[in-house]
Amino acid sequence: MTETASPALSVLDLVPVRTGQTSSQAIAASMALARRADELGYRRYWFAEHHNMAAVASTSPAVLIAGAIGVTERIRLGSGGVMLPNHAPLIVAEQFAALEAMAPGRVDVGIGRAPGSDQVITSLLRRSGATSEVERFPDHIADIMALASPEGAQVRFVNGGEYQVRATPAADGSPDVWLLGSSDYSAQLAAQLGLPYVFANHFAGDGLERAMALYRTNFTATEERPEPRSFVTANVIVAPTQKEADERALPQLRQFARLRSNKPMRPIETIDEVLASPSDALEQSLIDQNKQRWFVGTPDAVAEQLTTFATTHGVEEIMLGATAGAYEGEPLDGIGGRGQTLELLAAAM
Numbered sequence: 001m002t003e004t005a006s007p008a009l010s011v012l013d014l015v016p017v018r019t020g021q022t023s024s025q026a027i028a029a030s031m032a033l034a035r036r037a038d039e040l041g042y043r044r045y046w047f048a049e050h051h052n053m054a055a056v057a058s059t060s061p062a063v064l065i066a067g068a069i070g071v072t073e074r075i076r077l078g079s080g081g082v083m084l085p086n087h088a089p090l091i092v093a094e095q096f097a098a099l100e101a102m103a104p105g106r107v108d109v110g111i112g113r114a115p116g117s118d119q120v121i122t123s124l125l126r127r128s129g130a131t132s133e134v135e136r137f138p139d140h141i142a143d144i145m146a147l148a149s150p151e152g153a154q155v156r157f158v159n160g161g162e163y164q165v166r167a168t169p170a171a172d173g174s175p176d177v178w179l180l181g182s183s184d185y186s187a188q189l190a191a192q193l194g195l196p197y198v199f200a201n202h203f204a205g206d207g208l209e210r211a212m213a214l215y216r217t218n219f220t221a222t223e224e225r226p227e228p229r230s231f232v233t234a235n236v237i238v239a240p241t242q243k244e245a246d247e248r249a250l251p252q253l254r255q256f257a258r259l260r261s262n263k264p265m266r267p268i269e270t271i272d273e274v275l276a277s278p279s280d281a282l283e284q285s286l287i288d289q290n291k292q293r294w295f296v297g298t299p300d301a302v303a304e305q306l307t308t309f310a311t312t313h314g315v316e317e318i319m320l321g322a323t324a325g326a327y328e329g330e331p332l333d334g335i336g337g338r339g340q341t342l343e344l345l346a347a348a349m
Contacts, residue, residue, distance in 0.1 A: 004307050004308070005307075006303065007231075007306060007316050007349075009043065009317070009320060009345065009346065010045065010046070010076075010318070010319040010320065011034075011037050011044070011319065011322050011342065012046050012048060012080045013030050013034070013045065013046070013058065014056045015047065015056065015064065016055060016056065016057075016268050017057050017268065018251070018270060021267065023057050025333040027067070029333050029335060029336075029338075030047075030068075031067055031071050032334065032335050032339070033322060033338055034071060035071040035072060036335055036339050038071075040343065041346065042342065043317060044075060044076035044078060044108060044319070045068060045075050046078045046079060046081075047061040047064040049081065049082055049083045049112075054265055055255055055265060055267050055268045061079035061081070061082055062082075062096065065078065065079065069102050069103045077108070078107060078109060079108070079109055079111075080180065080233075081178070082109060082110065083114055084113065084137060085113065085114075085137070089144045090165070093143070096167075097147075097167035097168040097171055097174065097175070099175065100148070100175045104172070104173055108177075108178055109175045110180045111179055113137050113186065137189075138189060142193070144177065145174075147165060148171070148174045149171070149174045150166075152166035178196045178197070178198055179197050179198070180197075182199060182200040182207060183207065186211070187199070187211040191214065191218035191220060194219065194221060194222045194224075196228075197215045197228070197229070197230045198230065199212060200233055201233050201293075202233040203256075208232065216228050216230075230315055231315045231317035231318060231319060232315055232319070233318070233319045234306070234318055234321065235293070235323050236321065236323075237294070237296045237297075237323060237337070237341055238297065238324075238348075239324075239340060239341070239344070240344070242297050246296060247275070248324040248325045249291065249296045249325070250271055250274040250287075250325060251269045251271060251273075251325030252324075253287045253294075254274055254279060255269075257279065257283045257287050260286050261282055268325065269325075270328050271325050271327050272327060272328040273328075274325075299348035306345075320345070322338045322341070324338045324341050
């Protein structure tokens with residue numbers, strides 16, 4: 001291990017659904033993983049928002065956060081993220097203000113600009129029309145921050161009248177707002193608004209260095225946030241041996257390859273299924289390309305790689321994509337390889 005200080009560790013969970021697993025079992029497994037992350041001292045645990053995907057059960061971050069509040073004690077819980085164009089700002093503010101009331105000082109609301117699904121599902125999510133104004137994304141972020149604060153927001157009418165709106169009636173705190181993204185736009189907007197920023201490195205191919213530089217160079221300091229705050233996500237799989245780590249990476253790597261090559265999506269395969277059905281040349285090329293950006297290996301090796309990665313990009317926290325695959329016979333509602341990654345890495349850092 002290098003003598004450089006190890007980064008804090010957090011977890012990003014898409015609530016993966018594997019072959020033969022029900023939504024109930026997948027959610028139970030994620031609740032158990034959140035509990036274990038809390039016990040191990042991880043800093044935060046975030047749920048993503050995705051829709052109509054056979055391999056992903058994290059359709060509603062706020063609901064999952066509420067469940068995780070009941071099984072954890074100290075870890076911060078949040079969204080990674082709420083896809084804001086799908087929701088009215090007041091609804092997001094109300095949901096996360098309520099969560100903050102349930103777990104004071106432990107709630108983050110990470111906000112993204114992407115829809116989190118295909119065009120058909122996006123049209124269904126935005127059927128009312130009120131949330132489809134993507135160009136008003138910066139205004140909607142400001143609305144959420146105001147509405148979820150104890151002071152609330154004033155709605156002004158054309159005739160000069162005002163109306164007081166609060167997400168909860170007697171708030172004494174508000175959730176932390178983070179802006180998420182993988183582009184220059186999100187980095188610049190986070191800097192302009194003086195918000196903390198997360199670069200979605202777990203799926204973005206390039207642009208990390210540029211986005212972080214734009215964010216830090218253009219950051220607008222405020223009394224509440226005098227300095228830029230940021231961390232990055234990364235796909236991390238740790239096992240006792242390199243062979244096992246490589247095998248546990250295969251199901252999610254193949255899922256990514258299927259997504260990028262427009263193949264039909266299905267529940268995440270078990271490791272046994274992947275090994276029994278080798279990928280074609282295009283799929284294997286995408287797997288090899290993606291794996292180069294992942295951290296896959298034994299505890300000490302990955303701990304050192306992550307420490308170097310954090311130092312290189314000037315962050316003191318890394319959020320792990322909990323992506324380790326499962327072997328046939330591992331409990332459908334257990335933490336399995338994902339829990340093993342968290343445990344081995346926490347011990348090595």
